[in-house]
Amino acid sequence: MIAIDDLKFKDNLIPAIVQDHQTGEVLMFAYMNRESLEKTLDSDIAHYWSRSRGKLWKKGESSGHIQHVRDILVDCDMDTLLLKVRQDGAACHVGYRSCFYRNIKGDIVGKKVFDPEDIY
Amino acid sequence: MIAIDDLKFKDNLIPAIVQDHQTGEVLMFAYMNRESLEKTLDSDIAHYWSRSRGKLWKKGESSGHIQHVRDILVDCDMDTLLLKVRQDGAACHVGYRSCFYRNIKGDIVGKKVFDPEDIY
Secondary structure, eight states, X not given: OOOGGGSOOBTTBEEEEEEETTTOOEEEEEEEOHXXXXXXXXXXXXXXXXXXXXXXXXXXXXXXXXXXXXXXXEOTTSSOEEEEEEESSOSOTTSBSSSOOEETTSOBOSOBOOOXXXXX | OOOGGGSOOBTTBEEXXXXXXXXXXXXXXXXXXXXXXXXXXXXXXXXEEETTTTEXXXXXXXXXXXXXXXXXXXXXXXXXXXXXXXXXXXXXXXXXXXXXXXXXXXXXXXOBOOOHHHHO
16 A cells, blocks of 8 residues: 555645546546545545635536546656546536547547536 | 647646557656747657756657657646657656556556666
């Protein structure tokens, strides 16, 4: 077992990459503090730290788009996490399954699965 | 085309998730500054900013484990990049194909492809 104390938090946060556990699609990127990681480990439901709102953030709390955590990988430097999840609905608040729905050329490469106006 | 000026750098850096373009395996996580992103776009070879060494870092420069960039995705908030690459050798300096070779239970889940002593 890797202990939470083994992980390297920077300014109390650790980056978390979120990936669909079956398709491998990268869904989003967020930060966790110690409390959100503990809640995630306890519940198997992804919790993050919202830097914009300055508070604990249970993903999907308002939208219902919960992330069920299947595994958590740790990188060689112990300063980044990779969550393997089953995503209910979509990860992106804009309505795409993944937040990475555009490439740098501006092409839409992702799949839209809901209309934000129906949800929020 | 999304312009580099559209991207949100924080302390001159933007996080970059690196994924195998064929298998979807997440290989590593790093940061780019503007110069490293420009060099990456110009050459289609991944360049990062090494925070530990405080300098531009062409991935694979000493090991030969170059990353050939196939596409760069941008997230909804324009503050994170996802590089789709063809990885020569392995991404991780410890010898695993991916830096995310362990889970939080401490199990080895990744594949070792070289012995670091043979390379560095």
